[in-house]
Amino acid sequence: MxxxxxxxxxxxLRKVAADIDSDYPKLKGLITDMWETMYKANGVGLAAPQxxxxxxxxxxxxxxxxxxxxxxxxxxKALNGFKKVFINAKIEQEVGEEWTFNEGxxxxxxxxxxxxxxxxxxxxxxDENFKAxxxxxxxxxxxxxxxxxxxxxxxxxxxxxxxxxxxLLKGRLKSISQGKIAVDYRMRFPEMKKARG
Numbered sequence: 001m002x003x004x005x006x007x008x009x010x011x012x013l014r015k016v017a018a019d020i021d022s023d024y025p026k027l028k029g030l031i032t033d034m035w036e037t038m039y040k041a042n043g044v045g046l047a048a049p050q051x052x053x054x055x056x057x058x059x060x061x062x063x064x065x066x067x068x069x070x071x072x073x074x075x076x077k078a079l080n081g082f083k084k085v086f087i088n089a090k091i092e093q094e095v096g097e098e099w100t101f102n103e104g105x106x107x108x109x110x111x112x113x114x115x116x117x118x119x120x121x122x123x124x125x126x127d128e129n130f131k132a133x134x135x136x137x138x139x140x141x142x143x144x145x146x147x148x149x150x151x152x153x154x155x156x157x158x159x160x161x162x163x164x165x166x167x168l169l170k171g172r173l174k175s176i177s178q179g180k181i182a183v184d185y186r187m188r189f190p191e192m193k194k195a196r197g
Contacts, residue, residue: 002186003037003051008108008156009177010190015054017047017152019088022130024055031085031128034059041185043106045144047151050107052188056088058148065140075139082141089125091149092134094118101143103157109183111172115160117146 006012020027030053038046044065047058065071066080096119104112120138123145127133137145147157158169175181179189 001033002040003033004186004188005050005106006052007176007187007189008173012049014154016154017054017056020055041106045148047148049151056152059085060144085128087126091121091123093122096120115157
C-alpha cells in the first residue's frame with residue numbers, strides 16, 4: 001500500500017523518534033508499505049517519520065546509484081543491491097574528511113542542495129528480524145544512511161545549510177508545506193490541513 005509522504009513543515013519531521021520492539025503492531029506490513037512507497041517515489045531511502053510515524057525505522061536501497069559512471073567500480077559494486085532495514089539505529093562514530101554531495105529529500109520535493117558530511121560511519125542497528133548488527137560504511141552508502149538517520153533524529157538536510165541558503169529557500173519551503181508544488185507521488189501537506197480545518 002502506498003502511504004502519503006509527509007511534506008516539510010509537519011511537526012513529525014522535527015521529533016526525535018522512539019525506539020520500537022518486535023511487538024510493534026503490524027511491523028512487517030509497515031516495512032512492506034514503506035518499500036512500496038519509496039520505490040513509487042523513486043527514492044533511495046525512506047524513514048518512518050516521513051510517513052507520519054515517529055519511530056526509529058528507516059530503509060535504504062542504493063541500487064539506483066550503482067549506474068553512476070562517475071563512481072569507481074568498487075563504489076558501484078558496494079551500492080548495487082545494498083538494500084537494508086534499520087531499526088533503533090545509533091550512529092556510533094562519524095569520521096574522515098567532510099565531503100560535499102547534492103542531496104534531495106522526498107519530504108522536500110524539488111529542492112536539492114550541496115551538503116557536507118563526514119565520509120565514514122559506524123552504526124549499530126537491528127534488522128527487520130530484530131537481529132543486531134554493527135557495521136562501518138563509507139562514501140555514498142554512508143551518506144544515504146546519514147540522511148535517513150537524521151530523519152529519526154528530527155533533522156532535515158536543509159538544517160545543514162548556511163543561514164544565507166536557508167533564507168533563500170524560505171519561500172520555496174513554505175510553498176511545499178502549503179502543497180503549492182507538483183509532485184508525482186502521494187504527499188500530505190501540513191499547511192493544507194490547517195487551511196481546511
